[in-house]
Amino acid sequence: MMIDTGVLGFGSGERAAYAANPWASRGRMFPEESSLTRSEFQRDRDRIVHTTAFRRLKHKTQVFISPDGDHYRTRLTHTIEVAQIARALARALKLDEDLAEGVALVHDFGHTPFGHTGEDALDEMLKPYGGFDHNAQSLRVVTKLERRYADFDGLNLTWESLEGLVKHNGPLLTKDGKGTHGPVPQPIRDYCELHDLELASYASLEAQVAAIADDIAYNTHDIDDGLRSGLLTFDMLEEVPFLAGLMAEVRERYPYLESSRFTYEMTRRQITRMVEDVIGVAQDNLKALKPQNAADIRAADHVIATFSAEMAETDRCIKRLLFSRIYRHPDIMRIRAGAAQIVSDLFRAYMDDPTLMRSHYWVNHISGLGETARARHVGDYLAGMTDTYAIKAHGELFDHTPDLR
Numbered sequence: 001m002m003i004d005t006g007v008l009g010f011g012s013g014e015r016a017a018y019a020a021n022p023w024a025s026r027g028r029m030f031p032e033e034s035s036l037t038r039s040e041f042q043r044d045r046d047r048i049v050h051t052t053a054f055r056r057l058k059h060k061t062q063v064f065i066s067p068d069g070d071h072y073r074t075r076l077t078h079t080i081e082v083a084q085i086a087r088a089l090a091r092a093l094k095l096d097e098d099l100a101e102g103v104a105l106v107h108d109f110g111h112t113p114f115g116h117t118g119e120d121a122l123d124e125m126l127k128p129y130g131g132f133d134h135n136a137q138s139l140r141v142v143t144k145l146e147r148r149y150a151d152f153d154g155l156n157l158t159w160e161s162l163e164g165l166v167k168h169n170g171p172l173l174t175k176d177g178k179g180t181h182g183p184v185p186q187p188i189r190d191y192c193e194l195h196d197l198e199l200a201s202y203a204s205l206e207a208q209v210a211a212i213a214d215d216i217a218y219n220t221h222d223i224d225d226g227l228r229s230g231l232l233t234f235d236m237l238e239e240v241p242f243l244a245g246l247m248a249e250v251r252e253r254y255p256y257l258e259s260s261r262f263t264y265e266m267t268r269r270q271i272t273r274m275v276e277d278v279i280g281v282a283q284d285n286l287k288a289l290k291p292q293n294a295a296d297i298r299a300a301d302h303v304i305a306t307f308s309a310e311m312a313e314t315d316r317c318i319k320r321l322l323f324s325r326i327y328r329h330p331d332i333m334r335i336r337a338g339a340a341q342i343v344s345d346l347f348r349a350y351m352d353d354p355t356l357m358r359s360h361y362w363v364n365h366i367s368g369l370g371e372t373a374r375a376r377h378v379g380d381y382l383a384g385m386t387d388t389y390a391i392k393a394h395g396e397l398f399d400h401t402p403d404l405r
Contacts, residue, residue, distance in 0.1 A: 016094035018291035020204045026159035029143075029195050030152045044161040045102035051148070051155065053109045053141050054079075059386035061115040061339075063222055063326065072225050075115070078217060079108055085213035085275060086206075089305065092279050093286075095206050102157075103164035103210040110137025112383045113390040114339035114404075121343040122382055129375040136185035137383050138165055143191055145380055163197045164207030170303060172199040201298040208297075208305040209278070216274045219318045220267045226326045227263050234262075240321055242314040246270055277311040338402025342394045343382060349397050350378045356397065357381050 015021070022039035035043055048054060057076035073081075083104040090100035111134050112118030123132040142165065143154040157165075166172070172184050177200070184199060192199060202208070223243075226232030237243040243266070250257065250265045257265065285304045291297050297304060307315055326332060350357050354366045354374060366374065385393070387404075395401045 014094055015096060018205060018286065018294055018297050019095045020099050020160050020206050020294050022096060022098070022158075028156045028158055030156050032156065039096075039098060040158050041096055041098040041102060041161065044155070044157045045098050045105065047155045047157065048102055048106045048142075051109075051141075051146050053146060053384070054105065056384065056386050057108065057111075059388045060111055060113055061118075061387055062218070063115065063225060063332075071228060073221050075108055075111055078221065079105055081217040081221060082107070082210065082213045085216050085271065086210040088275060089209035089213060089278060089282075090206055092275075093205065093209065093282055093305075095209065099160055099164065099204065100206040100209050102161050103168055103207045104213055106138060106142060106157075106161070106165055107168060107210060107214065108134070108138070109141045110134040110139070110383060112343065113385045113387045114336075114343065117336040117339045118343050118382075118390075121340040122347065122379055125344055125347040126375060126379050129372045129379075130186045132379055132383070133185040133187075134383075135166065135169075136187040137380075139191055140187050140380065141384075145384070159195070159197070160204060160206075162191075162195070164203050164210065166197050167199065167201075167203035168207040168211040170203075171201055175200055198298070202300055202303060203298070204294055205282075205297050205304055208303055209282075212278050212305050212307070215315060216271060216278075219274070219315065219322075220270050222322050222326065223270070223318070224263055224267050226322065227259075229326075231326050231329050231331070234259075236321065236325055240314065240317045242273075242317070243270070246273075274307070274311060277308050278305055281306055281308050335404050338404050341402050342390055345398060346382055346390065346394055347378055350381065351375065354378065 020041070022041040025040045034040070038046070054076075057079055058074055060075035062073040062075050062078045083101045086100040086104040087097045089095075090097045112122050112132075114121075119132065119134050126132045139162070141154075142157055142162070146154055149156065166188055171180055172188065174180055188197075188199070191197070223232065223237070227234070234247060237247065246266045246269045247262075249269065250262055254262070254265065282305045285302075285306075289296065289300055289304070291300075306312070351374065354377075355363060357363050357378070369377070382390070391401060391404070
């Protein structure tokens with residue numbers, strides 16, 4: 001993919017016409033005075049970083065549960081890597097870097113303990129009450145569950161940040177109102193009745209680069225962590241022609257490189273090639289679309305920041321490799337089963353006796369809640385837990401807690 005280097009942004013501060021404009025934001029649910037020192041999107045980013053939800057990501061699983069070793073990615077380190085790549089893409093395309101970074105930093109706030117395993121288990125428990133979706137939970141966190149400010153619940157983020165959080169993976173509705181991936185989660189529908197996030201349109205280009213940065217980050221760091229764990233080997237990576245080519249480049253230039261340095265030399269090339277591919281595709285799409293403002297990006301009938309066809313196939317090959325060699329490895333599946341049991345056991349215990357959730361803010365008002373409302377609050381409490389807290393809470397309530405090592 002060829003990149004037009006003549007139109008790349010390298011920190012000059014210049015924004016393209018199609019970039020989101022923080023001084024022309026659609027505003028916040030609750031009006032606030034502007035800051036004298038920060039743009040609206042900078043304020044959003046700063047609010048996100050100062051949340052308890054952000055700090056909890058430190059002890060939430062990405063793939064390998066934290067007791068496995070200090071060097072594996074957690075949900076927090078993954079989030080930081082996504083934000084770095086999102087800023088790089090935004091800078092190259094002359095977008096608002098602060099909005100792209102903010103969407104990247106907040107995109108995983110709704111994740112449960114134990115990664116997607118915890119999400120699946122909680123979704124199963126909440127099926128009779130509307131299910132669980134981590135993206136919808138992220139919206140609940142930043143609009144309801146963070147309780148920091150005197151004037152409102154949540155963070156009162158701008159419309160653009162909330163739009164990016166909800167729609168960074170694309171529209172949730174078709175033009176005729178049907179769900180693009182099934183029914184829209186109820187928390188998102190409820191919020192949009194009060195503050196319409198226009199679910200049938202694409203999000204800003206800033207949100208789109210945050211979404212593709214997520215793919216680039218975990219494709220790369222899951223390979224790194226997989227090699228560190230021993231579940232992946234360099235021979236296995238040869239199954240993917242793109243990775244085989246990168247390894248051949250490194251071997252030719254550094255024939256006697258130790259394995260840890262070899263891994264880094266390969267993965268940093270992987271990130272570079274993927275980032276450059278997205279930039280080239282986005283530039284071509286922008287030339288064809290000729291957007292005059294951010295609204296033209298939202299009105300497009302396709303995503304702008306994405307992989308080329310060739311890189312998209314590489315992306316699929318890498319995901320298949322990671323799925324077969326890591327995510328479905330017997331050792332990982334055993335741990336996942338134990339993690340799912342912890343979440344399910346805690347849900348049942350808290351539904352039976354909500355006063356066990358001693359630290360939850362609404363626990364003293366439980367008597368007036370119906371079963372569905374109670375279940376949603378139990379889901380909120382469980383989704384906010386870290387791995388370590390969930391294991392500790394299970395150990396306090398049950399005679400046996402699964403060993404997740």
